[in-house]
Amino acid sequence: xxxxxxxxxLVGDLTVKFPTASRPSSSTVHPSSSPCFCKIKLTxxxxxxxxxxxxxxxxxxxxxxxxxxxxxxxxxxxxxxIEILASKRPCLKISIYTGRVGVTCGLHxxxxxxxxIVPLSELGLAESRPxxxxxxxxxxxxxxxxxxxxSSAQLFLSVRAEPDPRFVFQFDGEPECSPQVFQVxxxxxxxxxxxxxxxxxxxxxxxxxxxxxxxxxxxxxxxxKEQSAKERKGWSITIHDLSGSPVAAxxxxxxxxxxxxSHCVSRSxxxxxxxxxxxxxxxxxxxxxxxxxERGGSDTVGYRFELQNTTLANSTLGAKTGGKFSIDLTSSPxxxxxxxxxxxxxxxxxxxxxxxxxxxFGFGLFPQLIQRGFVMSSTVEGxxxxxxxxxxxxVQHVTCTEDAAAYVALAAALDLSMDACRPFxxxxxxxxxxx
Numbered sequence: 249x250x251x252x253x254x255x256x257x258l259v260g261d262l263t264v265k266f267p268t269a270s271r272p273s274s275s276t277v278h279p280s281s282s283p284c285f286c287k288i289k290l291t292x293x294x295x296x297x298x299x300x301x302x303x304x305x306x307x308x309x310x311x312x313x314x315x316x317x318x319x320x321x322x323x324x325x326x327x328x329x330i331e332i333l334a335s336k337r338p339c340l341k342i343s344i345y346t347g348r349v350g351v352t353c354g355l356h357x358x359x360x361x362x363x364x365i366v367p368l369s370e371l372g373l374a375e376s377r378p379x380x381x382x383x384x385x386x387x388x389x390x391x392x393x394x395x396x397x398x399s400s401a402q403l404f405l406s407v408r409a410e411p412d413p414r415f416v417f418q419f420d421g422e423p424e425c426s427p428q429v430f431q432v433x434x435x436x437x438x439x440x441x442x443x444x445x446x447x448x449x450x451x452x453x454x455x456x457x458x459x460x461x462x463x464x465x466x467x468x469x470x471x472x473k474e475q476s477a478k479e480r481k482g483w484s485i486t487i488h489d490l491s492g493s494p495v496a497a498x499x500x501x502x503x504x505x506x507x508x509x510s511h512c513v514s515r516s517x518x519x520x521x522x523x524x525x526x527x528x529x530x531x532x533x534x535x536x537x538x539x540x541x542e543r544g545g546s547d548t549v550g551y552r553f554e555l556q557n558t559t560l561a562n563s564t565l566g567a568k569t570g571g572k573f574s575i576d577l578t579s580s581p582x583x584x585x586x587x588x589x590x591x592x593x594x595x596x597x598x599x600x601x602x603x604x605x606x607x608x609f610g611f612g613l614f615p616q617l618i619q620r621g622f623v624m625s626s627t628v629e630g631x632x633x634x635x636x637x638x639x640x641x642x643v644q645h646v647t648c649t650e651d652a653a654a655y656v657a658l659a660a661a662l663d664l665s666m667d668a669c670r671p672f673x674x675x676x677x678x679x680x681x682x683x
Contacts, residue, residue: 251413362388374409478506496653498661539665575623626659
């Protein structure tokens with residue numbers, strides 16, 4: 249099936265400018281003792297916040313290259329959300345505040361400087377081509393003109409909507425129950441993968457490892473003594489295509505072990521998974537996922553995902569509430585060409601040599617190819633809730649079946665980590681207990 253239409257609204261390059269007659273002609277960065285921050289609100293979406301650089305000028309026009317090239321907010325819209333917003337005359341409201349954002353996002357401590365409203369007309373056009381809504385200086389809150397003709401305060405911002413089609417996959421059940429995985433487009437579902445959950449013997453090496461792979465990427469050895477009362481080990485899930493061939497896997501290579509004197513997996517000794525891809529009859533490492541329980545209670549699960557020692561995701565999820573795991577490498581709303589734009593999923597046109605035959609490892613094994621853009625996301629339910637992960641993968645990051653399957657395996661591993669990180673004082677469901 250074709251991918252699902254998505255649109256991303258990117259807001260960035262924010263800079264606040266104050267004219268100052270006493271300053272020299274060249275602009276300078278304002279002292280950090282008086283920073284600015286903003287709240288960015290899209291119709292029907294929660295607001296996002298960001299700091300804003302502040303510059304001073306003598307009233308002359310500044311070159312637009314002086315602003316900060318960074319992403320301040322990103323809103324992801326699926327087809328339904330696009331249609332709903334398009335019927336409401338959507339807009340972005342950017343509220344600028346002076347003052348410092350506290351450690352706990354103390355947004356109420358600042359003083360409102362002004363607001364800027366950017367209408368988002370014809371949002372549906374962004375499904376097929378980029379649309380630029382704003383790229384330049386605007387007056388903040390209709391400030392008065394000073395003697396030099398400049399406004400009292402101005403904001404530089406870029407607002408851009410762009411198509412971001414994604415393949416969407418839905419687990420038909422919880423990963424530990426070996427479910428089917430469907431590709432979804434609207435109300436249509438088509439089976440594409442099957443999952444097989446099981447346990448492997450940590451004492452035996454059932455997977456090969458690529459020559460030159462860093463030591464911390466190698467499967468866990470059998471030299472360490474087992475602590476059956478306070479460790480969870482040997483979990484694995486294999487993704488098969490409809491012909492029954494394995495196309496990806498996730499294997500627990502470092503046991504989830506309770507730290508001394510506690511019932512919890514600590515950040516200093518996390519459990520780990522390898523995400524694997526087939527290559528000439530053996531498994532090769534593609535990514536590494538580590539998970540642990542944060543200190544100060546058992547309500548937050550921390551995770552870190554790496555590709556060849558390059559961290560692409562490092563965040564937390566609520567142990568009870570769950571959330572969304574995401575890999576998003578967008579750094580600026582400024583247009584840029586993707587190195588993967590010529591790849592044609594399914595036909596092999598533009599693919600790397602060996603793509604689809606298992607002899608390569610997708611873009612993910614080579615971090616230097618990653619420049620920007622949404623990569624993938626997966627829903628994660630809290631412990632005790634029925635979890636059927638929904639996985640979204642950016643089209644530009646999928647060139648063959650193995651690419652998509654690797655992200656599905658990663659989503660399954662993260663979902664299983666929510667149970668693996670449970671305090672050892674709690675009993676796991678029977679599917680997760682090795683007999």
